[in-house]
Structures are given as structure tokens and as C-alpha cells.
Amino acid sequence: MTLLSVENLTVTFPTARGMVRVVDGVSFELGRERLGIVGESGSGKSMTGRAILRLIRPPGRVTGRITFRSEDLAALPERRMREIRGAGISMVMQDPRFSLNPVMRVGDQIAEALRTHEKLDRGALRARVRDMLDAVRIDDPDRVAGLYPHEVSGGMGQRIMIAMMLIPKPALLIADEPTSALDVSVQGEVLRLMDDLVRERGMGLILISHDLPLVARYCDRILVMHGGQVLEACAARDLHAATHPYTKGLLASVPRMDDTRDVLPVLDRSAWGGT
Amino acid sequence: MTALRLTDLSVSYGTTRVVRGVSLEVAAGASVALVGESGSGKSTVLKAITGLAPDWTGEIEVLGKPRGHRPDRAVARECQMVFQDPYGSLHPRRTVDAVLTEALAIHGMTDDGHVAETLAQVGLDARFRFRYPHQLSGGQRQRVAIARALILRPKVLLLDEPTSALDVSVQAEILNLLKTLRAEYGLTYLLVTHDLPVVGFLCERLAVMRGGEIVEIAPTKALRDGSFTHPYSRHLYAESSSDIGGAP
Amino acid sequence: MKAGLRDWLTTEAPGSRRQAMAGRLYGAGLALLGNPLAVLGGLIVLLLVLVAAFAPWLAPESPVGQDLGRRLLPPSAEHWMGTDELGRDILSRVIWGARITLMIVALVAVIAAPVGLIVGAVSGYFGGWIDRVLMGLTDVFLSMPKLILALAFAAALGPGIENAVIAIAITTWPAYARIARAETLTIRNAEFIAATRLLGASHLRIIGLHILPLCTSSMIIRVTLDMAGIILTAAGLGFLGLGAQPPLPEWGAMISRGRAFILDQWWVATMPGFAIIVVSLGFCFLGDGLRDALDPKGRK
Numbered sequence: 001m002t003l004l005s006v007e008n009l010t011v012t013f014p015t016a017r018g019m020v021r022v023v024d025g026v027s028f029e030l031g032r033e034r035l036g037i038v039g040e041s042g043s044g045k046s047m048t049g050r051a052i053l054r055l056i057r058p059p060g061r062v063t064g065r066i067t068f069r070s071e072d073l074a075a076l077p078e079r080r081m082r083e084i085r086g087a088g089i090s091m092v093m094q095d096p097r098f099s100l101n102p103v104m105r106v107g108d109q110i111a112e113a114l115r116t117h118e119k120l121d122r123g124a125l126r127a128r129v130r131d132m133l134d135a136v137r138i139d140d141p142d143r144v145a146g147l148y149p150h151e152v153s154g155g156m157g158q159r160i161m162i163a164m165m166l167i168p169k170p171a172l173l174i175a176d177e178p179t180s181a182l183d184v185s186v187q188g189e190v191l192r193l194m195d196d197l198v199r200e201r202g203m204g205l206i207l208i209s210h211d212l213p214l215v216a217r218y219c220d221r222i223l224v225m226h227g228g229q230v231l232e233a234c235a236a237r238d239l240h241a242a243t244h245p246y247t248k249g250l251l252a253s254v255p256r257m258d259d260t261r262d263v264l265p266v267l268d269r270s271a272w273g274g275t
Numbered sequence: 276m277t278a279l280r281l282t283d284l285s286v287s288y289g290t291t292r293v294v295r296g297v298s299l300e301v302a303a304g305a306s307v308a309l310v311g312e313s314g315s316g317k318s319t320v321l322k323a324i325t326g327l328a329p330d331w332t333g334e335i336e337v338l339g340k341p342r343g344h345r346p347d348r349a350v351a352r353e354c355q356m357v358f359q360d361p362y363g364s365l366h367p368r369r370t371v372d373a374v375l376t377e378a379l380a381i382h383g384m385t386d387d388g389h390v391a392e393t394l395a396q397v398g399l400d401a402r403f404r405f406r407y408p409h410q411l412s413g414g415q416r417q418r419v420a421i422a423r424a425l426i427l428r429p430k431v432l433l434l435d436e437p438t439s440a441l442d443v444s445v446q447a448e449i450l451n452l453l454k455t456l457r458a459e460y461g462l463t464y465l466l467v468t469h470d471l472p473v474v475g476f477l478c479e480r481l482a483v484m485r486g487g488e489i490v491e492i493a494p495t496k497a498l499r500d501g502s503f504t505h506p507y508s509r510h511l512y513a514e515s516s517s518d519i520g521g522a523p
Numbered sequence: 524m525k526a527g528l529r530d531w532l533t534t535e536a537p538g539s540r541r542q543a544m545a546g547r548l549y550g551a552g553l554a555l556l557g558n559p560l561a562v563l564g565g566l567i568v569l570l571l572v573l574v575a576a577f578a579p580w581l582a583p584e585s586p587v588g589q590d591l592g593r594r595l596l597p598p599s600a601e602h603w604m605g606t607d608e609l610g611r612d613i614l615s616r617v618i619w620g621a622r623i624t625l626m627i628v629a630l631v632a633v634i635a636a637p638v639g640l641i642v643g644a645v646s647g648y649f650g651g652w653i654d655r656v657l658m659g660l661t662d663v664f665l666s667m668p669k670l671i672l673a674l675a676f677a678a679a680l681g682p683g684i685e686n687a688v689i690a691i692a693i694t695t696w697p698a699y700a701r702i703a704r705a706e707t708l709t710i711r712n713a714e715f716i717a718a719t720r721l722l723g724a725s726h727l728r729i730i731g732l733h734i735l736p737l738c739t740s741s742m743i744i745r746v747t748l749d750m751a752g753i754i755l756t757a758a759g760l761g762f763l764g765l766g767a768q769p770p771l772p773e774w775g776a777m778i779s780r781g782r783a784f785i786l787d788q789w790w791v792a793t794m795p796g797f798a799i800i801v802v803s804l805g806f807c808f809l810g811d812g813l814r815d816a817l818d819p820k821g822r823k
Contacts, residue, residue: 040442041413154313183312184469185514210442253447255472257516258499263454264447264476325721348723356721364714368736370543377732378722405537407547423718 003172003204004030004052004089009064011047011056011228022047024228026064030172034198034205036219036236038212040250044228045208049174052206053091054081069171087117090165092194094177096157100149107133107145110164117168128167136163136193155186162194172204180209191218212239212250224250277339278303278431278463279324279354284333286316286323293319295487296333303338303430306457306464308474310511311484317467320484321433324465325356338430352382355424359436361416365408371419372404378426389426397422398452414445421452425460432457434466438473450476471498471515483508554816561812567805575621582615586772595788605790607780613794616772620795623773624802627688627757628750634692636746639699644734646700647707648726658704664697670759677765684773687766691756695749702745706738740817747810751803758799774799 011023023044028035039045051062054073066073068088073081085091093099101109110129114120120128133141136159149157158178165173175194179187195218198205209215215222216236224232224247232244242248249267279301286294294316301307309317322328324335326346335342337354358364365374375390391401397418408416417437424432437453438446454477457464466478474481475498482492483505491505501516503509533550537543555561574581590610598605604613646657664672676690710716711734719729758775760766767773769780774795781792 040444184471185312185510188514212443250443253444255447255450255476257472257475259472259475260499261476263451266448266451267444325717327717327720346720346723351721351723356718358714358718360714364718366715366719366733366737370537370540372540372543377719377724381723381728402538405539405543407543420718423722427722 001031002029003032003069005065005067006048006052007065007067009048009051009062009066011044011051012061012063014059021228022060023051026225026228026230028223028230028233030204030206032171032202032204033221034195034207034219036215036222037206037208037225038210038215038222038250039225040210042227043225045210045225046176047228048225049091049176049206049208052174053085053089083117086113086165086170087168088170089172089174090168090170092158092161092165092173092175092178095181096154096161097149097181099161100157102149104148105145106147106149106152106160110145110160110167113164114167132163132167133160135166135197136160137189138163153186154182155190158182158186158190159193162190162197166197166201169201170203172206173198174206174208176208177210178207179214180211187214194218212254276303277301277336278305279465280334280336281320281324282334282336284320284323284331284335286319286328286331288319288328288330293487294323294331297484297487297489299482299489299492301431301463301465303463304461305480306466306478308466308468308478308481309484310468310471310474310481312469312511314486315484316487317484318435319487321356321435321465321467324354324433326350348382351429352427353429354431354433355427355429356433356435357417357420357424357437360440361413361420362408362440364420365416367408370405370407371399371411371422374419374423375426378423382427393422393426396425396456412445413441414448417441417445417449418452421449421456425456430461431463431465434464434468436468436470437466439468439470446473453477471512474498483511551816555812558812558815560808561816564805564808564810564812567801568809571621571625571802571805574618575625578619578622582612582618584612584615586611586616586619587770588612595784595791597788598790604794605788607777607791608784613777613790616777617774617795617798620772620774620777620798621802623684623767623771624754624757624799627684627691628753630688631692631695631753632746632750634688635695636699636742638692639696639701640703640735640738640742642696643700643703643705644707644730644738647704648711648730648734654704657700661697661700664694665701667694669694670756673756673760674763674765677760682765682768684767684771687757687760690760691753694756695753698749699742699745702741703738706741707734710734710737740813744810744814744817747806747813750806750810754799754803754806 007027009023009026010021012019012021026048037045037048047056050056052066052073056062062074068084073084076084107129110132111125114125114128129145130141133144138144138156138159144152144156152160178194179190182190191214207215207219216239219236222234222236222239223230224244226246232242232247234242239251242251246267249265252265253267255264277300281297281299284294284297285292297320299307309320311317319328323331324337326342326344329344331344337350342350372390375393376386379386379389390404394401394404399415399418399422403411403415411419434453438449441449450473453464456462464477466474468474475495479495480492481495482489484490485507491503491508493503493508497503498512501512503512531542532546534546537546588611593606593610594608596602596606602612602614604617607613642657642661646654672694673690676693677686680686680689716729716733719733757766758778761773761775762779764779767776769776777795778792785792
């Protein structure tokens with residue numbers, strides 16, 4: 001069953017040298033599965049995620065068709081779009097320190113996320129927040145709910161973000177570099193947690209990252225983006241058999257733990273118009 | 276000959292001690308990594324060596340000579356540093372040329388072709404010489420930062436996460452450059468990173484830090500066979516091992 | 524030829540230091556010219572400078588020549604702005620007054636901006652007790668109402684334009700010191716400053732060559748925006764009799780004299796008032812435009 005379908009999505013921004021297409025004719029379909037979008041900076045991967053949620057501000061322009069559960073997102077009034085953000089599709093951003101409100105207690109922020117979508121009395125609200133913190137494996141939910149964002153660590157902050165994003169029970173989660181601000185040992189925990197929750201709840205996931213190995217490990221399908229276009233789409237387990245030279249070059253240029261190579265192969269950028 | 280010797284180094288910021296009793300020796304021409312997570316004190320060790328974190332006890336020797344607590348000119352010619360963020364480590368209003376000539380001016384040297392030569396060493400075309408940082412890509416900026424560190428012809432280079440802010444394909448270029456430079460000029464590297472694969476590519480030994488202390492010093496071979504002894508190093512190793520579908 | 528020059532200025536690969544600098548100025552200039560209000564402001568300021576420079580040739584009459592036979596004449600073809608109570612041509616006085624206004628503004632900027640810039644940068648860069656002492660001093664000056672302080676100084680030093688300039692400069696620098704300090708605090712921990720220290724650069728070199736140049740653009744913007752306030756303060760002192768002394772044609776003093784006739788001969792006070800408003804607005808527009816053009820954060 002198709003949850004989200006994107007057809008010919010294009011995002012353009014005006015610059016001094018004319019209109020620049022940061023996303024250039026991207027199409028894909030997503031069911032209740034985990035899709036990874038990989039690319040380097042400037043590839044348009046984040047803009048794709050934002051465009052789906054209609055978060056591109058003018059003067060940026062979005063064209064193309066985005067259908068979420070048979071609703072055309074582009075045609076929706078802003079009010080219905082607000083309902084969809086959160087309750088239908090939600091988004092986890094890179095750095096929890098910038099996405100949490102610094103002067104509001106963690107518990108209140110999570111409750112706020114729920115209250116905008118459901119009418120609940122205070123007791124039920126508290127119970128749901130507690131369950132959610134429990135679900136993101138926070139040991140002492142009552143204590144943590146009373147903390148301010150600066151009092152929690154990066155990994156804990158990101159788990160709180162995930163709790164906040166999942167509490168209205170969205171059908172699709174977009175995670176934009178959710179762990180690149182975190183330490184290696186915490187990255188794994190956060191990703192496994194997100195992975196478990198997405199599977200348990202039968203949600204769709206779009207994981208946007210620059211990290212090929214990471215995306216390969218946590219996704220079912222992968223789109224490789226460069227210069228605003230999808231260069232290659234494949235199943236994660238077939239990544240090693242990637243055919244596009246860019247994907248191959250990208251894979252080869254990552255140093256490996258057991259590396260014995262003297263020189264890392266470098267991408268020949270001229271092949272893709274040179275960036 | 277040891278290029279760097281740290282003996283029982285402890286560093287404090289105000290009243291908090293972030294590095295405790297670190298001892299480490301780096302032989303001339305060697306490449307050693309300090310590995311750890313944020314808050315482990317690995318970057319602070321570099322700052323103490325350079326003089327940017329003046330509040331320390333213990334001993335720091337650079338090329339056999341004990342160094343003082345502040346940045347000084349003599350050490351500057353022997354030991355330089357490359358910073359993590361290529362966007363923050365270049366003055367936004369100074370051209371590449373100004374950045375490099377300034378280093379020479381401080382030490383009373385004239386250009387004499389040094390600038391052009393250093394740019395060539397780091398693989399930057401001469402036409403980049405009069406550009407401002409905003410006219411350069413991330414990888415090009417990092418090359419400029421490396422050129423700035425090299426222009427005084429130091430023996431020791433301190434590398435603070437030199438590639439973590441770069442794209443993977445650019446990271447490969449910079450890592451290759453660092454490796455070539457070291458081979459060509461017999462440089463000594465002390466690399467700070469959280470990225471174990473980078474260590475495997477660039478270093479022979481690594482010191483694992485946690486909570487301001489070195490918990491284990493191991494040869495890079497341990498990254499290939501996992502022969503770490505300390506439980507924390509093992510944990511780090513396990514978390515970093517990426518089983519990507521494509522690896523042969 | 525013209526296209527060649529533009530290419531030379533906008534090239535991605537300048538061949539010399541001078542070309543790189545010219546290219547940057549060209550970019551800022553283009554951004555400034557793209558903003559109609561900034562252009563208007565620039566034209567007004569340019570007009571002020573030209574009028575001040577060519578006052579002897581532009582003014583139809585002497586600014587102090589009295590003719591009691593034509594007192595308080597309304598604006599006409601002969602006297603475009605009318606005449607005042609001593610029969611002097613108001614247009615001529617406004618034109619000569621431009622010189623005084625421009626001088627006050629320039630002197631205040633030349634004295635107050637560098638003092639504020641240096642105090643703020645030193646304070647922010649070193650921190651610690653130096654910061655506390657310098658900022659304490661700044662706060663003392665900031666805590667006093669500007670006009671009252673200027674009044675007190677002008678009264679103590681004696682009335683006159685030079686003393687008005689000193690009084691205004693003394694009340695203006697603390698605001699600049701604050702801005703420069705705030706700016707310095709954000710810069711001083713930047714990695715490019717650390718990198719320069721590691722090259723062995725002295726504190727003097729870092730402040731002078733690395734920190735001050737980054738503070739100057741916000742300072743230029745702020746000073747330009749403050750020009751309006753400086754003109755008004757100078758006019759206020761003139762109005763209160765503590766600035767320029769008669770018969771000098773200072774705009775504030777002219778308003779002060781015209782106040783007595785404001786109901787029946789409105790032009791005597793209104794014409795110099797109009798000049799003050801136009802020039803103040805000009806500086807405000809120019810300052811806003813400069814902010815958009817010079818602020819690297821706002822420019823893509």
C-alpha cells in the first residue's frame with residue numbers, strides 16, 4: 001500500500017545568476033517501509049524532506065505532485081496541512097539543542113505536541129507522555145519530564161525529540177540527519193530505537209543522511225541523490241552491486257575500519273558537471 | 276627522538292578538570308590518534324599543547340624542549356594545528372593570500388615564492404590565491420587551513436577532526452593529502468577524532484580517551500582484528516564497525 | 524570596455540590583492556544601488572556635502588547680512604524660504620548651516636567611533652578585569668540621559684560649537700563600545716582567531732588586523748544611523764542656546780529664534796526644521812541600505 005508518492009518534485013531558488021534547481025524532478029513511492037535518501041551537501045536531500053512537509057519558504061518554489069494517503073499536499077489549505085504535520089507526517093531534525101524550546105520543560109513540550117492534535121484531560125495527557133518517554137527507553141520518565149533541554153545530554157535530547165514526534169502517532173517519520181550531532185556510541189542506540197518504534201507501529205520512515213553505511217544498515221531501500229536528482233535507487237542489501245559510477249565512487253571513498261589502502265579513490269567530479 | 280612528550284598532563288577550565296594525568300609519547304615522524312567521544316578531553320589535550328588552554332600541570336615537550344603555557348613564536352615554527360571547521364577557521368574578510376602572507380609577516384619573513392609553493396603543496400591552483408573564503412568550497416578551505424599550518428615549515432602537525440565537517444568524497448581527498456604530505460616532509464601527526472576508520476587510514480597508534488583519561492593505547496592493527504583490551508575501547512570499536520553491504 | 528571592467532571586478536579568480544578588494548567593494552556597491560531607499564539616502568547625503576562645499580557660490584545672499592526693511596517676509600520668488608526677524612535670507616542661512624551640520628556630524632563620528640571601537644574591542648578581547656573596568660566606565664556614561672549630559676558638558680565648557688561637538692562625542696562613544704564589545708565576544712573564540720594566535724601573532728596584531736576590521740561594518744552602519752540623532756542633539760543644544768552662538772546659521776539655533784513667530788510667520792522655524800528632517804532621513808535610509816549591503820549574514 002502506498003503511503004506517500006512524490007512525482008516530479010522540483011524546488012527552485014532564485015539567485016543572482018538566475019533560478020537554481022536544488023531538487024530537480026525527484027519521484028518515488030513509499031509504503032510502510034524504511035527509505036534512505038543519501039547524498040552529499042548540496043545534493044537536495046534535505047530540501048526533498050522539507051518540500052514534502054511544505055516547509056520551503058518563499059522565494060523558494062516547489063512544483064510537482066506530493067500525495068499522502070490519497071491527499072494532494074500541494075492543494076491543501078494551510079490549516080489542514082498543520083494537522084498533517086505531526087499527526088500524519090513528522091520530522092526529526094539534526095540537532096536536538098536547536099529543535100527543543102530552551103525555556104520549556106521536556107514533559108510540557110511533549111504534552112504540547114500531543115495536545116495540538118488530541119483533546120485529552122490532564123491525567124490522560126500525563127500518562128501518555130510517561131508512556132512515550134518509557135517507549136524511547138528513558139529510565140526515569142517522571143524525573144526527565146521535569147528537566148529543561150539544557151539539562152539533558154545530546155542522545156537523551158534526540159530521544160526526547162523522537163518521543164515528541166511520535167506521540168501524535170504519525171504514519172510517516174522523516175528523520176533528517178538524526179544522529180550526526182551525536183557521539184558514535186549513542187548514534188547506534190538512537191537509530192535502533194527509532195528503527196524499533198517505526199517497525200512496531202508500522203510506520204513509514206524516510207532517513208536522510210550523508211552516511212552511506214548507516215543508511216544501508218537501517219533502511220530497506222536507498223535513493224542516492226546528487227545535484228538535485230536521484231542517480232540511483234536500489235534495495236539496501238544490493239548497495240554493493242550499485243551500478244552508477246557516483247554511488248560506486250562514494251562507496252569506495254569511505255575509509256574502512258580494516259583499511260589497508262594507501263590512497264583512497266577520489267570521485268571524478270567532472271563526470272557530473274563538476275561541483 | 277620524540278616529537279611530542281606529554282607527562283602527567285592535567286588541564287582545567289576554571290574549576291573543572293577536563294584532562295587528568297595524560298602521558299603520551301609521539302616519535303618524530305609518527306602518526307598517533309587520540310580517540311574519544313565528546314567530553315573525553317581529547318581536543319583539550321591539543322589545546323594545551325598549542326597554548327590555547329593555558330591552565331595545565333605536568334610537562335609538555337615539543338621536539339625535546341619543554342614549552343610554556345601560552346602560544347609563543349618559537350613553538351609556532353615547530354608545531355601547528357589544523358582545525359575542525361573549515362568555515363570557522365578562516366577569517367571571512369581575508370583572502371587566501373592575506374592568510375598565508377600574514378604567517379610569514381609575523382615571523383619577519385618575506386614571501387619569496389613561499390605562498391605559491393605552499394599552495395601547490397596542498398593542491399590548490401594559483402588562481403585561488405586572491406579569493407575570499409566564501410568563494411571556496413569546504414574542501415578548498417580546508418586545504419587553505421592546511422597551507423596556513425604548513426607555511427612556517429613545522430615538524431609537528433596537530434589535527435583536530437580535520438575531516439569531520441566535510442563530505443565523504445572530499446574527506447577522501449583531504450585524507451590522501453595529509454597522508455602524502457606526511458610521507459613527503461616527514462611530518463609528525465597527532466590526530467584527534469571520533470572516527471575510527473580515519474585512524475585506520477592515517478595513523479599507526481591510537482590512544483583511547485574517556486572522561487579525561489587515556490584508557491588504552493593500542494596499535495592500529497587492533498582496528499583490523501578488534502584486539503582491544505579495555506571494555507570501553509571494545510564498546511567504541513563495536514559501535515563503529517559498519518557492516519555495509521558492499522564491503523568485500 | 525565596460526563589460527571588460529565588470530568581468531575584471533566580478534571574476535571568481537582575482538589576480539591580485541587590489542583586484543580582490545575592488546571586487547568586494549563592487550559587490551557591496553551593487554547591493555547598495557539595488558536598494559532605492561539607500562540610493563535616495565545616499566543622494567541626500569551627497570547633496571548635503573555638495574551644498575556645504577559650495578555654500579559661498581550657492582547662497583544668493585550673505586547668511587548674516589541684515590536688512591531690517593524686509594523683516595519676516597513670506598517665501599516668494601525672491602526669497603524662496605522667506606526672511607527672518609532681522610531681514611536675513613533664510614535660504615542662504617540654511618545653505619551655510621549645512622556646513623556647520625556636516626562639520627558637527629563628521630567631528631563626532633571621527634572622535635566617538637574610533638574611541639568606542641577600540642574600547643569595546645579591547646574590553647571584549649581580553650575579558651576579565653580589563654573588561655569589568657572598561658565596561659563599568661561605559662555603563663556610567665550610558666546610564667546618564669544623553670541630552671542632559673551633553674547639556675552639563677556644554678554648560679561647564681561654555682557654549683559654542685566645539686564644545687557641543689565634544690559634549691556629543693562624549694555621550695555617543697559608550698553605545699559604540701557596547702556594540703564593538705558584543706561583536707568582539709562573538710569573534711574572539713572563533714577558530715580563525717585561535718589559528719592566528721598559534722602562528723605567534725601578538726594581541727595588538729589580532730585586535731588591529733583581525734577583530735577591528737570585522738567590527739567596522741557594523742560600526743559604519745550604526746554611526747550612519749546615529750547621524751540623525753547627532754544632528755538632532757546638536758540642534759537641540761543650539762535650540763537651548765548652548766551650541767552654536769548667534770549669528771552663526773546653525774539649524775537648531777534658527778528654529779529656536781523662529782519659535783517666537785511660529786504662529787504668524789511659520790516659515791522662520793519650519794524651513795531649518797525641514798532641512799534637519801530631510802538630512803536625518805537621508806542618513807537613516809543610507810544606514811539601512813549599508814546594513815543590507817555590508818552585513819555578510821544578510822547577503823547570499
